[in-house]
Amino acid sequence: MFKINENYLKLQGSYLFSTVAQKVAAYKAENPGREVISLGIGDVTQPLAPAIIDSLHKAVSEMGVKETFRGYSPDLGYEFLRSTIAQHDFKERGADIDIDEIFISDGAKSDSGNIQEIFGTDNKVAVCDPVYPVYVDSNVMAGRTGTFNKERGIFNGVIYMPCTPENNFVPDIPEETPDLIYICNPNNPTGTTINKEQLQKWVDYANKVGAVIIYDAAYEAFITEDDVPHTIYECEGAKTCAIELKSYSKKAGFTGTRLGYSVVPKDLKCGDVSLNTLWARRHGTKFNGAPYIQQRAGEAVYTPEAEAQIKEQIGYYLRNAKTILDGLHAAGYKAYGGISSPYVWLQTPDHMTSWDFFDLLLTRANVVGTPGSGFGPHGEGFFRLTAFGTYENTVEAVKRIASL
Numbered sequence: 001m002f003k004i005n006e007n008y009l010k011l012q013g014s015y016l017f018s019t020v021a022q023k024v025a026a027y028k029a030e031n032p033g034r035e036v037i038s039l040g041i042g043d044v045t046q047p048l049a050p051a052i053i054d055s056l057h058k059a060v061s062e063m064g065v066k067e068t069f070r071g072y073s074p075d076l077g078y079e080f081l082r083s084t085i086a087q088h089d090f091k092e093r094g095a096d097i098d099i100d101e102i103f104i105s106d107g108a109k110s111d112s113g114n115i116q117e118i119f120g121t122d123n124k125v126a127v128c129d130p131v132y133p134v135y136v137d138s139n140v141m142a143g144r145t146g147t148f149n150k151e152r153g154i155f156n157g158v159i160y161m162p163c164t165p166e167n168n169f170v171p172d173i174p175e176e177t178p179d180l181i182y183i184c185n186p187n188n189p190t191g192t193t194i195n196k197e198q199l200q201k202w203v204d205y206a207n208k209v210g211a212v213i214i215y216d217a218a219y220e221a222f223i224t225e226d227d228v229p230h231t232i233y234e235c236e237g238a239k240t241c242a243i244e245l246k247s248y249s250k251k252a253g254f255t256g257t258r259l260g261y262s263v264v265p266k267d268l269k270c271g272d273v274s275l276n277t278l279w280a281r282r283h284g285t286k287f288n289g290a291p292y293i294q295q296r297a298g299e300a301v302y303t304p305e306a307e308a309q310i311k312e313q314i315g316y317y318l319r320n321a322k323t324i325l326d327g328l329h330a331a332g333y334k335a336y337g338g339i340s341s342p343y344v345w346l347q348t349p350d351h352m353t354s355w356d357f358f359d360l361l362l363t364r365a366n367v368v369g370t371p372g373s374g375f376g377p378h379g380e381g382f383f384r385l386t387a388f389g390t391y392e393n394t395v396e397a398v399k400r401i402a403s404l
């Protein structure tokens, strides 16, 4: 008789977004005339930039011609894309990353979920609290955690590092020494950032204790602060302790078309074993490559035309974020993030729970956001609003929240 992976039974239901969707659907059904604005989704709404569309069209045409047709891509991804990435995302930022250290993928969700596979199951995992749920759940599935502690809202055996206004949402070095440390910068859900000096401390610490930092830079394109690094490899010593994950989803609107990459430096070793070799082995065995068409679109992201168009799109979302942040501050809310991020993290008024505030916002302002408690116990009493809506809706939503 077969047996299931019982670790899956430890997982908690995807309560957060399904409950949000159910509550919104029920409210709309009861109040058909009301116009509900969603600032809840973490998905882009602007169409792909014209220069990207041109590159997609061209690549599609190539696929219809015998001489230029492509089948499976090379294991690590096409060299034209990896060399473009090495040049623009790393060398131009003073980080020396070789093209053999770059692995093209279908996005950062897959990479952030899969990367744990190359580590032993007895590694101790540290995550920020609140946290992007994939980091925790993928380790739960792999058996790297204990059971869920309902009282505390956390998984036993995982180190949770609180990120709160008190520490400016920068995690403190934990008492217990971790082996794997997940850091997302700029952060989802708090929208806050860790500057280079603060990140350097983590790099030094990881090198000292022999830990690996899994650095998720999915929101790197939103960075506006000069002291926030665009890659962890701007920090000295990061090549011996850090893996970086990047995504074109939020940078270039590829959430539906899919493309990302991971960086595993060759200097990152466990004894004599290079993690680069293990990840290459895993990639070659379990992944057959992102589509050629999409890799050409990724290459096009770095052309001057696309760069200008993408900059405009990011600017649009950042203007929304500023509108939310300024509007909330003017209305007396404590709100964070939103400067180098499409996310604004607000403190609920009068110590309301995240879900009570969700209900209040939905029923009284007809605005949807995401309850912070869904991202971890230290998200309780907080609420996430996103800047991915239209400017007009954002202005209207902020007006409604302010008049509550």
Ligand SMILES: Cc1ncc(COP(=O)(O)O)c(C=O)c1O
Binding pocket: 042, 106, 107, 108, 109, 110, 112, 132, 184, 188, 216, 218, 246, 247, 248, 249, 255, 259, 260
């Ligand atoms: C922190 C973080 N990492 C990764 C992802 C997933 O990115 P991708 O669309 O490249 O899979 C998201 C998406 O919302 C995210 O918030």
